[in-house]
Amino acid sequence: MGLFDFARNIGKKIFGSDDDDASEKLQAHIAEDNPGVDDLQVVVKDGVATIKGKAKSASAYEKAILMAGNALGVEEVRADELEAPEQTIEVTYYVIEKGDSLWKIAERFYGNGSKYTGIFEENREVITDPDLIFPGQKIRIPAAS
Template sequence: MGLFDFAANLGKKLFGSNDDPAEKIQEHIVADNPGVDDLKITVDNGVATVSGTAKDQAAFEKAILMAGNVQGIEEVKADTLQITEPATAEVTYYTIESGDTLWGIAQKHLGNGAKYTEIFEANKEVIKDPDLIYPGQKIRIPLS
């Protein structure tokens, strides 16, 4: 499962059958905007398309994760999401599994559980509370 593929039956429930999914996802991203200007979201059959201009690679990745970690979304397309600045940090992506904690993820990927705060900071738009992560949720892990 790559950065752009998600589990449609998992994630944050943002919309119901009478809601416009694109509008709800756009509101969700704008509420904690990671740095995307001229954001536009469309949704068709579980596929969210994100467009706009991201200030950097982190903003690009966070917008994708915020759109994809929503119940009912199984894929995110970002062909028209432009990046202003090139990537400067190396990251990997991780899909949360049952029983995971940010401490454990930090221990496994960063070699020190106390570095869970770095993972939380790198995902603060995606994770609202470091104690509330859920299986299937995708996050960024900064490696440098």
């Protein structure tokens, strides 16, 4: 599962399945904790969220996609018109599994559970509370430095 594919039936409830203003609600959700995207525009149709704008960094680009994709009802994010600088670090996208905690994920990727705060900080716009992650949620994990 790549950056742009998500589980449609899992995620944060932002809008209803027959919600006429799903695009507005998802755009407001991303704008609320804007990871660094100017001129943000979001359109949702048939489970596909299309994002346009100009990301200030590669991580802002990734976070905007993750914020959209982790919404209940979204199974794909298209970002062909979301401009961003190239990513300069190695990033892994991880789908949270039942029983996971950020501590366990940090142990798995970094060999040290106490580095969970770094994962949280790298996903602050995607994860609002480090104790409230859910199976199926996709996050980004930068390579250990």
